[in-house]
Amino acid sequence: MASKSTVEVFTRKGVDEKVAKLLVENGYTYTKVARANEKTLRKIEKILGERKLKRVLNAIKTKERAPKKKAQKPLKKPKITKKEIPTKIEPLRPIETKMMTMLEKSGRTLPRAVLRDLATRLERVKMPDKLLRQVLDLACERFEGHVIDPNESVGIIAAQSIGEPGTQMTMRTFHYAGVAEMNVTLGLPRLIEIVDARRVPSTPIMEIHLEEDVRNDLDKVREIASDIERTTVIDIADVETDISNMEVMVRLDKRKMERKGLSPIEVHKKLSKAKGLKGLADLRDENVVVRCDEPSYKKLLRLSEDTKSTPIKGIEGIHRAVIRKVGGSYIIYTEGSNLEKVLEQKHVDKSRTTTNSIMEIHEVLGIEAARNSIINEASKTLEEQGLTVDIRHIMLVSDLMTNDGDVKAIGRHGISGRKSSVLARAAFEITSAHLLRAGMTGETDSLEGVVENIIVGQPVTVGTGAVNLVWSPAKKGGQEK
């Protein structure tokens, strides 16, 4: 008799294993012993002896149970396959190295991105070195002209540069794009959503790109889309409640089933495993029937509701998948978003598939991806409204939101509300409460920010105020500084 679990019930209560085995072999389970009357107890006593019986009974009386021992699997050694880490930086082109050495000689620097841009323009142009040097000189000059001065109050400029076009945005824009007619939040509401770092956007949307070998095959793309789109029973069948027979009839729609690539057997399998319907589903002819196991109309009604909403196929959270042809190949757009699960799907191009839910990107891909996604989403929304905001302003906002490893909102619950300086927080909102609290807890303020210094009447730490002068009398006119 395989009674390992029966023995375990005893041992978990602190009964000696040998004794427990003996009991089980004689046909006593834990409940039998625990609820034993005088007669059975005497029988057990015969088997075990008085002392052991007492110990067993004591053990059973104690309420505590040892935690269930789980058979510990030896940890698998993780298999590490050597894979090339994808880098965004392409190797230097010959012309780039040439330019680099040239710049080094003249003691100047240009960022890699600028060099790359220059290189792509100049790659096929034959030019003497002297001319190239001139080009570089000019590029350097232009570049230095655009570099922002240290101590410039970039935050204020960024706030103004985003705020002003914001006033021109339409308050409420609903946009039905293309044939798919998907509802997308755009304009000011979307921008607010991004900046507030909402957990779920009001219209989550995914853009699923596919791998090269399938992206032009419409049938295959349809198949993938139907694997992604959430299909519930009600989408493929009529659900009827049969009161006289106390059962829920699921009349499967053949056409719809075919389109989704489902068979009645699969539906039956899913239904019989579904929550609240375990083992109640039966396959009858081409249809599925869910029997009600209790003579209760309430239960029957609940079964019917549960049946209707049972997911058969697809990924949780994705309500609709739409296929659109963009630039020669098919892309799946979805209403609803679940990046983690979608990336696990076959044939999904993991490097290009995106979602507009920034939090999801943060959870699945990390903070750097979230930062990029904030930048992309914000500049996309602004661009769609025909407003051009320099990307650096948005980058600053995005950096500020993500710099401590999670995505913080701008505003009361985010950056402004969590500043370390009391005076800065007090200047932002609910002044007295902040000051009172700070007074009670004895906070210190190191007067590093702008607001704090304005409050105490000192020069602020940006711009001219941040410059420290030193007396240098040795300097004479014309001397190199």
Add this chain to the structure above:
Amino acid sequence: MRYTRFERARIVGARALQISMGAPILVDVPDDLIDPIEISIMEYNEDVIPMTVKREG
């Protein structure tokens, strides 16, 4: 060393204050030029102001 526009403003301003309070002028100035700020700017252009900035970080 090249100054940023903030540093320039600060140096010129500090020097103008000194001049306004009677500090000896370090450049030759036409007689009708009496504005300390103008004088300070001239000094700055001549690079004779005995001040420099301390840059941190």
